[in-house]
Amino acid sequence: MTAAQTPHENQPPHKNQPPDEPHRQQDAPAQGPAAAADPAAGPELARELREGVLIALAVAVSGVLLGVLWAWLAPRVPLIADTRNVYLKNTEGEEAIGADGTFVLLAFGFGVLSAAVVFLFRRRGGIPLVVSLAVGGLLAAVLGWLTGMWLGPTPDVVAHAKQVGAGVVFDGPLRLQAKGALLAWPIAGMLTQIALSGLFGPRDPEPDGLMVPDWSGHHQQPPTAD
Template sequence: MSAPLTPPPPPHERSPRDVWRPPSDGQTAAMTPHADGTGPATGQPRHGWWYEQDGPGMKVEIREAAVTAVAVALGGVLLGVLWWWLAPRVPYVGDVAGGSWVVYLKDSEGEQSIGVDGTFTLLALGFGAVSALVVFLVRRRGGVPLVVALAVGGLLGSVLAWRLGVWLGPASDVMAQARSVGEGVTFDAPLKLGAKGALLAWPFAALVLHLGLTGLFGPRDPEQLPAGAYEVPGA
């Protein structure tokens, strides 16, 4: 006569550290996913090392990152127009000395050249903050490809804005301008960016703000259970 089997304890008396035993062969077969990537019982997508549980696949992330980089870079068109419109003008004057034209600054102590670089830098910082906020709101999950795309797009947008502003501004041939306006007449100098480091203002601001928003308001990773352990429902 065999010994009576001890019934399992009620659910409320089980320890939270109880672990489930590995499934039997029948349960393993029932959990085998179909060829389309879904489980037969639940119909949910399977997960493995080639899938990401918390986000899209790497190909999708790279595609989204490429779209983000292009969209951010196109913002450089607006930055270039604003820079050309808001940047202070540097006054030049042409004069004839010894039969040849000479061009010089009308106000040698003026700070218009510094204001041109400062205007670009402040606008680029603002564009970096806006682009980081928009990207975070659109895709809170973040990810390395998205951060790289934000930096690359910001740098490309800065270069585009710089070249567009120069193209929209006065002609670069100052001698031709001096001859066209006449001797002693003030005209605007070409729009140029003296401090090339201002091109990094956009990507720097975008990266700092995006990383800060992701760290403060981004989704949190779920707590990992020990290997072989499962969470007991109701524990």
């Protein structure tokens, strides 16, 4: 007589992987993203944000020069007063429109120049840089607008008319009729930065070989265990 064998002893030896092997295979992909993460991504982003803040401040401060040039080059609006009221000397004059046009042209030129200078020193683009140029350009346009009005003729028209006397022509205050002109600097800066980055910016390395997808439908199947 032979000793009785347990069902576990009657089964043939397994050729499959040990029980703990699938667990190791499932844990392996979870370590992929952590291993593939770039440890320098955080400091690089922080450095770009610091540079963006500094660029925005530098561009905003340059708006003072815009205001000086606007107050110097913008046409004046001639006014004349009598003993009671103040009137436009030329009722069909276009001096007010000329002041807005002068501001737009100067702001657009400053936007192109500021973006070109930043690209010349940095030689690369990026979203933080474009945003910093847009924010800095808007702040510069507002600062230039306020500076130009401050440097121009006094906004107190009644006091100015009393000072010069009745029947004497004097310059009206420098004003920006179309507030949309404040967007000329940031738009010009963004467009110039994008254009320069596309034309002269660094290029991504191209792959060594051309990868052609397999459209035949014949895919090699991995061998299955018996």
